[in-house]
Amino acid sequence: MATPPRTQSNPVVAALFFVALAAAWEFGVRLFGVKSYLLPALSDIGVAFWEARAMLLDHSLVTLGEVLSGFALAAVLGVALAALIHVVPVARSTLYPVVIALQSIPKVGLAPLMVVWLGYGFGSKLVMAFLFAFFPIVISTLGGLASVPSNLEEHFRALGASRWTMFARLQVPAAMPNFMDGCKVAMPLAVIGAIVGEFVGSNNGLGNVILLATGSSQTALTFAALLTVTMLSLVLFYVVELLSKFVWWRAV
Amino acid sequence: MGVAIRVENLTKFYGGPTGTKALEDVDIAIEDCEFISIIGPSGCGKSTLLRILAGLHGFDTGSAAMFDEGVDAPRDDVGVVFQTANLLPWLTVDKNLTLALEIRRGKAAAEAADVGAMVEMLNLKGFEDKYPHELSGGMKHRVAIGQALMQNPRVLLMDEPFGALDALTRDRLNIELLRLWQRDRKTVVLITHSISEAVLLSDRVLVLSERPGRLIADLKIDLPRPRDPSITRDMPAFGDHVVELSRIMGVV
Numbered sequence: 001m002a003t004p005p006r007t008q009s010n011p012v013v014a015a016l017f018f019v020a021l022a023a024a025w026e027f028g029v030r031l032f033g034v035k036s037y038l039l040p041a042l043s044d045i046g047v048a049f050w051e052a053r054a055m056l057l058d059h060s061l062v063t064l065g066e067v068l069s070g071f072a073l074a075a076v077l078g079v080a081l082a083a084l085i086h087v088v089p090v091a092r093s094t095l096y097p098v099v100i101a102l103q104s105i106p107k108v109g110l111a112p113l114m115v116v117w118l119g120y121g122f123g124s125k126l127v128m129a130f131l132f133a134f135f136p137i138v139i140s141t142l143g144g145l146a147s148v149p150s151n152l153e154e155h156f157r158a159l160g161a162s163r164w165t166m167f168a169r170l171q172v173p174a175a176m177p178n179f180m181d182g183c184k185v186a187m188p189l190a191v192i193g194a195i196v197g198e199f200v201g202s203n204n205g206l207g208n209v210i211l212l213a214t215g216s217s218q219t220a221l222t223f224a225a226l227l228t229v230t231m232l233s234l235v236l237f238y239v240v241e242l243l244s245k246f247v248w249w250r251a252v
Numbered sequence: 253m254g255v256a257i258r259v260e261n262l263t264k265f266y267g268g269p270t271g272t273k274a275l276e277d278v279d280i281a282i283e284d285c286e287f288i289s290i291i292g293p294s295g296c297g298k299s300t301l302l303r304i305l306a307g308l309h310g311f312d313t314g315s316a317a318m319f320d321e322g323v324d325a326p327r328d329d330v331g332v333v334f335q336t337a338n339l340l341p342w343l344t345v346d347k348n349l350t351l352a353l354e355i356r357r358g359k360a361a362a363e364a365a366d367v368g369a370m371v372e373m374l375n376l377k378g379f380e381d382k383y384p385h386e387l388s389g390g391m392k393h394r395v396a397i398g399q400a401l402m403q404n405p406r407v408l409l410m411d412e413p414f415g416a417l418d419a420l421t422r423d424r425l426n427i428e429l430l431r432l433w434q435r436d437r438k439t440v441v442l443i444t445h446s447i448s449e450a451v452l453l454s455d456r457v458l459v460l461s462e463r464p465g466r467l468i469a470d471l472k473i474d475l476p477r478p479r480d481p482s483i484t485r486d487m488p489a490f491g492d493h494v495v496e497l498s499r500i501m502g503v504v
Contacts, residue, residue: 155338158306159355160326169355173342249341249383 040220048220049227055209056228062205064232066122066194067187070129074186077130078137079179085138086145087167103135108196115201125197125205132193133186140182144175177250183240191233206232256407256439257282257305261314264300269312273464274300277314280458280467284406285437289450290458291501297465298443302411305441306332318407328356331400333410337392339384345371345395346380352399365402373432374398390421394428401432407439415445426452427481434478447501451493452481459500469500 026042028034036044049056081099085091110131114124148171156166198207206229213221259280266272274297282288290298303309304316307326316323318330326332331352339348346367354362371380374394384392393413400408414422426449433440433453444450450457451473459469474489484490 151334151336152338152340154308155332155334156355158308158326158332158334159352160328161355165355170340173340176342247342249385 037217037219040223044220045223045227048218049224052221052224056206056225059204059206059209059225060228060232063125063191063194063198063207063229066125066197066205067129067190067232067236069122069126070131070193071133071183071187071190073126073130074133074137074190075183078134078182078186079141082138082141082145082175083167085142086171087163099135099138107131107193111196111200114197120201120203124200125194125202128197129190129193132196133190136185136189137179137182140178140185141175144178145171147178148174173249176247177244180240180244180247184237184244187236187240188233191229191236195229254284255281256284256286256319257441258317258320259301259305259314260316262301262304262311262316263313264297264304264309264311275304275311276464276466278460278465278467282439282441284439287433287440287442287453287455288458289442289444289454289456290460291444291447291450291497292460292465293462293501294445295463296460297463298460299411301460301465302332302409302441302443305407306330306409327407329406331403331405331408333397333400333408333413335412335415337384337389337396339392339395339399341384344381344383345376345387348384348395349398349402353402356403367402370398370402373435374428388421389417390425393417393425397425397429397432401436405438407441410440410442412443412445414449422446422449423481429453430479430481447494447497447503448485451475451490451497452479452484457493457497459497469497471497471500 022042029039029041040048081095085096107128111124111128114127118124118127152170152174153166156170161169194205195207195210198205199211202208206225209225210222210229213219213225257280259278262275262278263273264275266274278301280288290301292298300309304311305318305323307323307330310324318327340351343351349367349370350362350365353365367380371377374397376391376394376398379387379391384395387395397410397413414425417425430453442450442453454473457469457471457473458467459471460466461468471493473493475484475487475493
């Protein structure tokens, strides 16, 4: 029988390993008498999660709204900016360096400013999610637009294609796989952005839950909220992954 | 009839008059509906000549005209087939076949076109909905040629269209090209480095020298039409032409 390639993971082994880790956590905490406000047992986190499920769902929806709005804005403006930089030579020597410079600002440090400018509500979180997601989308789309094979560009030129036709029929579809790659990076970053925004100043959202639970030593609830954020992030990532199946031509 | 393509005293430098001379004083007259092959060693400027005729490259001195109009941009009645089968990976065979038509004459023209007939003519039945990566190398080239033919061009320019294929596939495509041309005669300029291919297909074979490319021979191919590779290749005249061209090119 042929041995599977080394790069292929065995799901049974992976599952067993996770179970072992969970068991080590659960019984390690009990065995060594770790204080529950430091590290609660896994089962306590499960209980906290179940008891707070309605509340966690409510706050998830708040965070989800912030993430999706920020991400959508980043996708729209990111693609627009990448297209502008690609099409207008002047933009490459003016806008592009500005984008790079802005990217170099630690965005976490901008969060308090956003609260000052936009208040405790939805707006400052949307902007934080946007700031985190924007850059990878710009860079990946720009790379995609520049990756069009020169033989296809020549073919279009020989057909007398206008710049618009070249852009819409050749460069945009050719850039789609890279754009989707950028989205895969950007989506989890948008979640981080929203959570950071909520940490700095908010009335609701999962970041707010984490902050309050930690402040009142409800560590199990903190973990439950973290688990919720993780699940939210994973689900969103897989949605992007699923959408990127529609642009399968990268591998061609 | 009349002259389809007239090139006079054409000289082309790469990188200005101080740069590399690619073509020197080339004079060519091609009759309407004539099948011409241009052969020569690599780097002799034969592809450059084709790109000048396609309106993709400029030139320095002399003139290039098609149907008595100077060539300075891609023309609507010219189809170009390149060495790589320039298909869009995200379009099916059907859509790739009508792509050139759509770019040149719009969506309505593409939808009105008889793709089925072309598919049949190219022996691609059953592959209409396949994507390029699902096709063999020879099939991709057939689609590329079909795309050029769908425009029903008056002039077909081909730059080593089968250069990257194995000998067997190449033979088969030559047979098909012969069949297509005999059914629907056009002016064809074929760039190739295969002497036997040039003799088999052409009315006339032009030989370019090593760089800078100058016209060193203009040989009329005296073989009856319609030609059939299995018969034509056995004719004494076929062998004579091949030998003569080989001597001109310094191969024997």
